[in-house]
Amino acid sequence: MKILDIALKDLTQSFRSTFALGMMFAVPLLIAGLIYFAFGGLSAGVGRFNLPTLRVAVVNLDQPHQNLLQLGKTIPGFLRDPAMPSWLQVSEIADEASARAALNAREIDVAIIVPANLSDAALSPTERATITILHDPTLTIGPAFVQDVMGLFLDGVTSGKIALQVVSDQMTATGKKFEPTAQAAMFQDYSAWYAEMQRNLRHSTNPLLAVQAPAASANQVRRDPIADMMGKIMAGMMIMFVFFTGANAAQTILREDEEGTLARLFTTPTSRTTVLAGKFASVFVTIAVQVIVLMIVSALLFKINWG
Amino acid sequence: MQNGKAIRVEKLTKNFGEHLAVQGISFAVQQGEILSLLGPNGAGKSTTISMLAGLLAPTDGDAFVMGHSIRSDGAAAKKALGVVPQDLALYPDLSARENLTFWGKMYGLRGSALKQRVDETLQVIGLADRQKGRIDTFSGGMKRRVNIGVALLHKPQVVIMDEPTVGIDPQSRRHILDNVKDLNRQGMTVLYTTHYMEEAAELSNHIAIMDHGKVIAFGTHDELIKLVGEQARLELTLNVEANRVMDAWQHVEGVSRVTGSDGKLTVLADDSNRVLPRLFESATRAGGRITSVEIHEPNLEAVFLHLTGRALRD
Ligand SMILES: Nc1ncnc2c1ncn2[C@@H]1O[C@H](COP(=O)(O)OP(=O)(O)OP(=O)(O)O)[C@@H](O)[C@H]1O
Ligand SMILES: [Mg+2]
Numbered sequence: 001m002k003i004l005d006i007a008l009k010d011l012t013q014s015f016r017s018t019f020a021l022g023m024m025f026a027v028p029l030l031i032a033g034l035i036y037f038a039f040g041g042l043s044a045g046v047g048r049f050n051l052p053t054l055r056v057a058v059v060n061l062d063q064p065h066q067n068l069l070q071l072g073k074t075i076p077g078f079l080r081d082p083a084m085p086s087w088l089q090v091s092e093i094a095d096e097a098s099a100r101a102a103l104n105a106r107e108i109d110v111a112i113i114v115p116a117n118l119s120d121a122a123l124s125p126t127e128r129a130t131i132t133i134l135h136d137p138t139l140t141i142g143p144a145f146v147q148d149v150m151g152l153f154l155d156g157v158t159s160g161k162i163a164l165q166v167v168s169d170q171m172t173a174t175g176k177k178f179e180p181t182a183q184a185a186m187f188q189d190y191s192a193w194y195a196e197m198q199r200n201l202r203h204s205t206n207p208l209l210a211v212q213a214p215a216a217s218a219n220q221v222r223r224d225p226i227a228d229m230m231g232k233i234m235a236g237m238m239i240m241f242v243f244f245t246g247a248n249a250a251q252t253i254l255r256e257d258e259e260g261t262l263a264r265l266f267t268t269p270t271s272r273t274t275v276l277a278g279k280f281a282s283v284f285v286t287i288a289v290q291v292i293v294l295m296i297v298s299a300l301l302f303k304i305n306w307g
Numbered sequence: 308m309q310n311g312k313a314i315r316v317e318k319l320t321k322n323f324g325e326h327l328a329v330q331g332i333s334f335a336v337q338q339g340e341i342l343s344l345l346g347p348n349g350a351g352k353s354t355t356i357s358m359l360a361g362l363l364a365p366t367d368g369d370a371f372v373m374g375h376s377i378r379s380d381g382a383a384a385k386k387a388l389g390v391v392p393q394d395l396a397l398y399p400d401l402s403a404r405e406n407l408t409f410w411g412k413m414y415g416l417r418g419s420a421l422k423q424r425v426d427e428t429l430q431v432i433g434l435a436d437r438q439k440g441r442i443d444t445f446s447g448g449m450k451r452r453v454n455i456g457v458a459l460l461h462k463p464q465v466v467i468m469d470e471p472t473v474g475i476d477p478q479s480r481r482h483i484l485d486n487v488k489d490l491n492r493q494g495m496t497v498l499y500t501t502h503y504m505e506e507a508a509e510l511s512n513h514i515a516i517m518d519h520g521k522v523i524a525f526g527t528h529d530e531l532i533k534l535v536g537e538q539a540r541l542e543l544t545l546n547v548e549a550n551r552v553m554d555a556w557q558h559v560e561g562v563s564r565v566t567g568s569d570g571k572l573t574v575l576a577d578d579s580n581r582v583l584p585r586l587f588e589s590a591t592r593a594g595g596r597i598t599s600v601e602i603h604e605p606n607l608e609a610v611f612l613h614l615t616g617r618a619l620r621d
Contacts, residue, residue, distance in 0.1 A: 259396065264396035264457070267362060268414050
């Protein structure tokens with residue numbers, strides 16, 4: 001079959017040409033690879049969009065309020081709540097200086113300094129306490145998250161304060177005495193209720209606020225977002241470079257014309273149709289090989305599921 | 308079979324628009340001979356060959372290869388023909404062997420017959436030891452040889468070569484000319500195109516001189532030479548006055564004319580080999596000495612000059 005002979009000759013030529021091979025395989029894989037690495041495909045949980053672990057240290061300077069209320073002590077527990085994201089790593093440090101040192105040494109990312117009068121302030125209508133958040137200046141998302149979480153915590157403290165004030169006013173109006181022990185007990189109850197409510201807001205079986213990320217398709221359990229993206233990029237890349245291969249193959253006809261081999265082919269008993277069919281066959285085979293190789297290699301490299 | 312004619316060209320004509328590249332030429336190549344198509348650049352040699360090879364449709368006229376009309380039976384004509392194009396037509400990124408194998412397939416060869424012919428052809432063109440080398444690593448002469456080899460693979464009855472020795476080293480040229488003679492000795496008919504008159508003179512049984520799309524002369528080498536007279540022209544320098552020997556030389560056997568002045572003389576003679584010793588003898592007797600000799604044998608160059616008033620080479 002002369003058609004196959006011509007196709008085979010073309011294939012030998014193109015698979016011998018570094019340029020053609022580069023444009024067929026190396027360049028599309030290289031571009032896709034660059035995109036893959038740019039999106040952090042190499043980070044630990046391969047194929048997962050994970051925030052890096054956020055190391056938070058709590059410096060609890062809070063002094064118990066008449067041994068009745070120790071708000072500062074509840075903060076680490078609050079941060080370690082199962083409802084908190086798993087990438088939050090909580091530790092405790094004794095004083096602010098060591099916390100700053102740990103921050104500078106990049107041993108921790110965020111430090112929460114709980115002031116000595118936090119519990120006092122919670123039970124006093126007039127006293128104010130300030131929680132300080134120190135963080136690694138290169139980080140943005142992590143500290144912002146800690147700030148939000150601590151804001152939530154302080155909301156609870158403030159609303160507890162308001163509730164306490166209201167109850168206290170009522171009792172004074174009716175002439176009853178509001179004992180400090182009762183105050184502390186009530187605040188504790190309130191904060192327990194508040195924490196429960198916050199947790200339920202998102203995480204109970206019957207949440208008040210349901211945040212869902214619907215899967216793209218029902219049967220795609222645990223789809224890998226990077227692999228998904230790479231699949232699309234690689235598909236686009238293949239279409240583009242398959243066109244390139246096609247153009248390249250069409251160019252072999254022009255090249256043969258320039259080199260005189262096309263004319264020479266016509267001096268042999270070979271018809272024009274045969275020559276053309278041979279060229280088309282080689283284009284077809286080249287593209288098929290290219291697509292298959294690119295699919296296999298990209299599936300191995302970028303964990304693309306071609307379905 | 309066509310009275311022993313391998314190629315018969317009849318009133319073949321090709322016009323490129325206004326340009327009359329080939330103007331109704333007719334000639335025949337006998338089976339088993341070498342015919343040279345000799346002519347300067349642009350004479351129409353390649354155009355004629357392209358028509359014979361089936362690459363260009365004639366404007367008018369026809370030609371027959373082993374009796375097959377190039378107009379009505381092109382496929383049969385192509386099978387009988389091997390064509391060596393003027394410009395290299397090979398795949399530079401394939402090896403010599405790969406090129407020959409591919410072209411062999413295009414001529415319909417297959418399997419062990421193909422392999423055998425490729426081996427034989429590599430022997431003929433003297434590249435058996437370089438068969439694995441890529442064409443683009445070859446010298447100009449080696450490329451030319453592969454270019455020729457391609458046309459020989461299918462053992463055609465007739466080979467057309469279009470200036471196969473242009474721009475190569477003397478060694479490769481020698482190899483190619485010897486190849487052509489060998490092939491011809493084995494019975495292959497060759498139509499050889501050139502603008503080197505030495506090649507035409509050395510190779511051909513017949514020579515067709517082409518100019519401006521026409522065959523202006525046709526014949527054997529000797530027949531063509533006769534058109535300008537067969538005499539050799541000798542240019543000699545003497546260390547004495549020319550007239551001291553002029554008279555004596557006029558009467559030397561074989562000399563037909565002596566002209567010249569001072570120490571320079573031009574002698575027309577039938578055979579320089581016989582005449583020159585006599586001239587030396589005569590000069591000695593006259594007390595003179597011949598200090599230089601230039602022999603101009605009658606050649607095709609002179610024929611072309613005689614026919615066109617122009618030199619064959621610019
Ligand atoms: N395709 C073409 N279109 C127009 N003119 C052409 C074409 N091919 C050849 N010619 C012209 O026809 C004339 C003869 O060209 P041709 O190539 O046959 O000459 P040649 O005898 O082979 O010369 P050379 O020794 O340079 O190869 C030239 O004047 C050339 O310009
Ligand atoms: Mg030419």
